[in-house]
Amino acid sequence: MGTPSPAAPWGGALWALLLATLGCSAGQPLGGESMCTAQPLAKYSITFTGKWSQASFPKQYPLFRPPAQWSSLLGAAHSPDYSLWRKGQYVSNGLRDFAERSEAWALMREMEAAGEKLQSVHGVFSAPAVPSGTGQTSAEFEAHSRHSLFATVPQDTVTEITASSPSHPANSFYYPRLKSLPPIATVTLARLPHSPRAFPPAPGFGGGGNEVADSLPAPETPLDCEVSLWSSWGLCAGPCGRPGAKSRTRYVRARPANHGAPCPGLEEEAACVPDNCV
Template sequence: MSLPRYLPSLALLGLCLCVGARVVYPSSTCEPNKMTVYKVMVETAWSREVFPKQYPEWRPPAQWSKVVGRSHNSSFKLFRMGEAASEGLKQFAEQGQTEVLDAHSQGEGGVFDEFNAPPVPEGAGETQTEFFVDGNHSRVSLISRVVPSPDWFIGIDSFDLCVEGKWVESVVLEVDPLDAGTDNGFTFTSPNWPTIPKKPVSRITAQSPDHPANSFYYPDVQEHPPIATFHIVKVKEYELSQVFSPSLPRSSTTRRYSPQDLQDDNTTKGRTGEGDNDVNNSILPETGEPSSSSSSSSTKQPLLNTVVNKYRKKFKKNRTGRKMGPGRKSHCKKMARRRNRGPRDCLLSEWAEWSSCSKTCGIGEQIRTRTVLRHSRRGGRPCPSLQETKWCGSSRDCDHKYFDW
């Protein structure tokens, strides 16, 4: 049989490349501060009319386990074609147990959202659920066990819902049964016979494995219809109310005033809105620092002359030979030290604890804040954002329903 049939409902997916059970797109990233909610609908077509050979009708009859899903980044792997099954996949494919798989919970190991869909109690039926992704976790993986079977399942591996920086509107994925490679059984109801060592996860087709006992072996046809179809549809997009920038780099260009702007005291005060003690701030009114020692020296020299001239006028009597009092002498020393100071960066407190989630069911936000301990001066690094926001919420708090539209 050919590779699984991925049938996109939009031309947006025309660039996909089918590789085994994975779909690989050209590298692209959707905005990380935007979150998208998708609905996945699983339609199964395992019936006696379509798959008559050894069709199980009792103890137990043909059915499907719950759908186990994860939205994640490229570091997470639920299963992979051509690779040996993990212990979690082995337990799920053979017995339907999810304890090991549940260890990869929301927020751990590259997982963004963990979700389940109810089981399908018959061979042909449907089930659905919702999940969410963001620009840093745009892939989705899903599996459902064939019941009864030795270690067979259906699944989608790392399907990327972000294509060329945009979220896929809808897509239809037709799949074949898969063999986890952990049990040697050929029939739906064969006894447990472990495969040692494990074999790679592989696809079961009408021609492979080519053993007469294989329950899905149909030598008279080239391929049989897909046993299940995954419909993934975009439901809604969300955006954080505030986007946090963890650090603001110093500006590579610094706005400076020309020496002519510094010759008039009134002009200088008008630009800074401050008095004589903050003349340095009139040169670097915004973020940044001197871009080079040469440009810094050439600009500081006119400023230094201006400051000296101002205080010469202010203490005119001292230039006539009158002795300067100790108070004025101390003040002048203080001003000299102030002129030689470098930039002072903003100093912040540590982050406070995260607030509780704004919603008890569905998608909410958590906020944490910090305070300014010392403001920047003389062109030092300015204070970054004082508030950070992140997503919170889980389907487990909503009885498998994210939103009440």
């Protein structure tokens, strides 16, 4: 989740830090009182909030087999020489099972092995799945105080997740009327104080991590009616020697929702001259 970023003091402070480190390494305190104290681990909470509802994203919203849902939350604090995946490269077997079947055991074993063999993964965290499109799940994890998170997360950091790519009608989250797509989910990362009593429990979590909250309301997104292309013109019907009429039809591909544009006409007629008179 970040890269270690040790502090870089200057001048006399640098020498003091170096001497203190050497003294601690040799087990010899400097001066009359020991300066060797273990640096505390920084504690963080990560909260995933799903906002995928039929009101917010009505187009192709899954209702059955399976309904809209989110998999379990899984991650790790690690050094820069490790990554769960890299763009343009094949994923590991564990990540493939997690993405395709929502099975996390193989991926967790891979991350734990990287921590044991490569010393790259410092801490693995997980949280339960969200059984619906809306809801929250949360976990807590620890990282060294020299980790870059300690400097970059002074307060709550909220990251929005959208699904606007690809910009194509086949995309289930394609809404051309909207200037910006509302977030389908958010991830909140917060640094916790050392004393757990000073941290008020978040609503729906009972004061602890690894719990799933109830469903949350979501804003409504208007969905315009979608119709198919016109069919070809039918035969010209009418008495011989007189003007006739021909017609073509189209069908509804998606019903309007949340005050979206209504469906246009599904049948159209045009004048013609019968060409099959006997």
